[in-house]
Amino acid sequence: MTTVLQVDNLDVYFGHGRSRAHVLQQVSFAVKAGTTLGLVGESGSGKSTTAKAIVGVVRSAAGTVLVNGANIAGARGRALNALRRRVQMIPQDPYASLNPRMTVGETLAEAIDPRRASVRAHAGKITELLALVAMDADASQRYPHEFSGGQRQRVAIARALAVQPEIIIADEITSALDCSVQAEVLGVLRELRTRLKLSMLFISHDLAVVRHVCDEIAVLYQGRIVEYGKRDDVFDAPRHDYTRLLLDSVPDGGPLK
Numbered sequence: 001m002t003t004v005l006q007v008d009n010l011d012v013y014f015g016h017g018r019s020r021a022h023v024l025q026q027v028s029f030a031v032k033a034g035t036t037l038g039l040v041g042e043s044g045s046g047k048s049t050t051a052k053a054i055v056g057v058v059r060s061a062a063g064t065v066l067v068n069g070a071n072i073a074g075a076r077g078r079a080l081n082a083l084r085r086r087v088q089m090i091p092q093d094p095y096a097s098l099n100p101r102m103t104v105g106e107t108l109a110e111a112i113d114p115r116r117a118s119v120r121a122h123a124g125k126i127t128e129l130l131a132l133v134a135m136d137a138d139a140s141q142r143y144p145h146e147f148s149g150g151q152r153q154r155v156a157i158a159r160a161l162a163v164q165p166e167i168i169i170a171d172e173i174t175s176a177l178d179c180s181v182q183a184e185v186l187g188v189l190r191e192l193r194t195r196l197k198l199s200m201l202f203i204s205h206d207l208a209v210v211r212h213v214c215d216e217i218a219v220l221y222q223g224r225i226v227e228y229g230k231r232d233d234v235f236d237a238p239r240h241d242y243t244r245l246l247l248d249s250v251p252d253g254g255p256l257k
């Protein structure tokens, strides 16, 4: 199986002098084609920093990030922009990725082709993308505020897919949603993994959610990966005390099981 995303020994520091903090320490993991890796850890453990370091928003002091073999960390300028399109990030708050003044159709058209962002020219493709996230074609004419939180997050997923990325990074994309809506968004993601053989880094503080969508799990604790393995191995036989602690806080038979 080919590796879509390979992260090796990523080190990130924040701050200067005495307030300098080593936020990521030798973080390493890999996402294989068509699979989802769950990156889980408590708030402040460094999950979002990992995502930002991968797409180059945060600078790493050391380490490599390879997307299908191409090094993002070493890229600059136009080459970096091209690489960034290959990795699409979906943030927790869809308002951050969706322009409130653009209709959903306009947003998708721009993602499909930034140089020719015509809703009419891309109508077929727009309908197709909306169908992938279980939305009707008429959503194209509406604005982000006209949708519910779950629908908006599905539009954000469609926008990410429009770019035809090699991998998607989803950072806490269901955290702001209530349980039933969470299940709806996670259902869409699982369907996409099967239909499109989507590769994904799925970030969450919630192990119950991670269990629902991931093939493998990496546990981040104070900036270090302390556990990494196949989902069922991690759940059935956690090696690290911290993972056990996280597992104990997963409600038994919760709504997502």
Ligand SMILES: Nc1ncnc2c1ncn2[C@@H]1O[C@H](COP(=O)(O)OP(=O)(O)O)[C@@H](O)[C@H]1O
Pocket: 014, 015, 023, 041, 042, 043, 044, 045, 046, 047, 048, 049, 050
């Ligand atoms: N821009 C920043 N400047 C300084 N410290 C930051 C910055 N972003 C995050 N941090 C710190 O880095 C650590 C990891 O944060 P983050 O990656 O956001 O954690 P998570 O996403 O797991 O909640 C936290 O201690 C946080 O306070």
Ligand SMILES: [Mg+2]
Pocket: 047, 048, 049, 172
């Ligand atoms: Mg975060």
